[in-house]
Amino acid sequence: MKYRIVDDIWGQLKFYTEGDNYLLITDENIYSLYKENIDSLLNGKDNIYLIKPGEKNKNLSEIGKIYDYLIGKNIERDGLILSLGGGMVGDMAGFAAATYKRGINYVQIPTSLLAQVDSSIGGKTGIDHGGYKNIIGAFHFPLETLIDIRFLKTLSERDISSGLGEVIKYGIIEDYSFFKYVQENIKKIYGKSEEILSFIVERSVEIKASIVKKDKFDLNLRQKLNFGHTIGHGMESFFNYERYYHGEAVILGMLIEANIAYKKGLIDYNYYEEIRNTLTNLVEPYEFSDEELNTIIQIMKNDKKNRDGKIAFILPVGKGEVEIFFDVEETLIKEAFIYLD
Numbered sequence: 001m002k003y004r005i006v007d008d009i010w011g012q013l014k015f016y017t018e019g020d021n022y023l024l025i026t027d028e029n030i031y032s033l034y035k036e037n038i039d040s041l042l043n044g045k046d047n048i049y050l051i052k053p054g055e056k057n058k059n060l061s062e063i064g065k066i067y068d069y070l071i072g073k074n075i076e077r078d079g080l081i082l083s084l085g086g087g088m089v090g091d092m093a094g095f096a097a098a099t100y101k102r103g104i105n106y107v108q109i110p111t112s113l114l115a116q117v118d119s120s121i122g123g124k125t126g127i128d129h130g131g132y133k134n135i136i137g138a139f140h141f142p143l144e145t146l147i148d149i150r151f152l153k154t155l156s157e158r159d160i161s162s163g164l165g166e167v168i169k170y171g172i173i174e175d176y177s178f179f180k181y182v183q184e185n186i187k188k189i190y191g192k193s194e195e196i197l198s199f200i201v202e203r204s205v206e207i208k209a210s211i212v213k214k215d216k217f218d219l220n221l222r223q224k225l226n227f228g229h230t231i232g233h234g235m236e237s238f239f240n241y242e243r244y245y246h247g248e249a250v251i252l253g254m255l256i257e258a259n260i261a262y263k264k265g266l267i268d269y270n271y272y273e274e275i276r277n278t279l280t281n282l283v284e285p286y287e288f289s290d291e292e293l294n295t296i297i298q299i300m301k302n303d304k305k306n307r308d309g310k311i312a313f314i315l316p317v318g319k320g321e322v323e324i325f326f327d328v329e330e331t332l333i334k335e336a337f338i339y340l341d
């Protein structure tokens, strides 16, 4: 897994755009924000495909159009896809690269915080289908991931929160001092301090890459990356992926799952309170009715991480430490949704 943190992304990309055997895939938002740089990189060539932004376009029909473009441009087996964008572009471009001509190389250039700290690292690519998220996909590791944190300057506040969810997760599952660092610097992160963002992106990538390296194809150790995701995914799906961004749902998921850990006696009240105080103000909460909670629990029962019909939870058991549990009672799950005293 190769990644580099760079501060001259457009200069770095010139290396890949000299010939004609490549396609740059990005979305319309990023193109309009970085038009000058992109046009100058392409130098008059039309080796670019623009995706319509938004999760609803992460589908087979858009992938079909990318294949058509790759064929039309005569991109060969030793060609390259450059994926410039957030997680949605990265998942699509990566999936096109994984499948076109049985797999060609691609390079990830993540532009959102979530993509820089999470989705561009780890080789998972895919698309949504039939109402199921990421149901079709492939493991396909990029040639390299090039991260330039200056992209984050143009990112919205909600997209910062969404990426921050995954950043905080790394601290809770692996490195308590990093969790503390993020707590102390939250305001500066939203203020887009380059110094703080550089550190949090670098440390997050280091943590994710070290976990992925030990379990490339998600057979065991990678599961710890799912802290906050059992409930987070349940909520995203309940709201049809419309109310919360992915990382926002993970933030709420971590709040509730930390409460489960506290109620099960796995962590003490002080640590639970620390997690809760860090997370509560980042996302608009939602009060679920009992009936709605039953629906979410049903959704969670379909998760592929479950065993013998029991829902899998990654729960904190100490500072910077988590374990997997299959024995959380439904009544406890429901109680944990009330996380504010």
Ligand SMILES: NC(=O)c1ccc[n+]([C@@H]2O[C@H](COP(=O)([O-])OP(=O)(O)OC[C@H]3O[C@@H](n4cnc5c(N)ncnc54)[C@H](O)[C@@H]3O)[C@@H](O)[C@H]2O)c1
Pocket (backbone or CB within 6 Å): 027, 029, 030, 033, 053, 054, 055, 058, 085, 086, 087, 088, 089, 091, 111, 112, 113, 114, 115, 118, 119, 120, 121, 122, 123, 124, 125, 126, 134, 151, 152, 153, 154, 155, 156, 159, 162, 245, 246
């Ligand atoms: N492959 C993986 O391991 C993995 C992991 C987590 C999430 N994901 C996927 O990632 C996607 C979510 O990623 P995301 O949060 O980056 O969403 P996204 O790619 O939809 O980007 C969010 C929005 O931010 C815009 N944007 C991106 N970079 C920008 C920038 N620098 N300045 C201004 N606007 C910018 C995009 O145009 C879009 O409107 C989901 O599809 C999810 O399934 C994949």
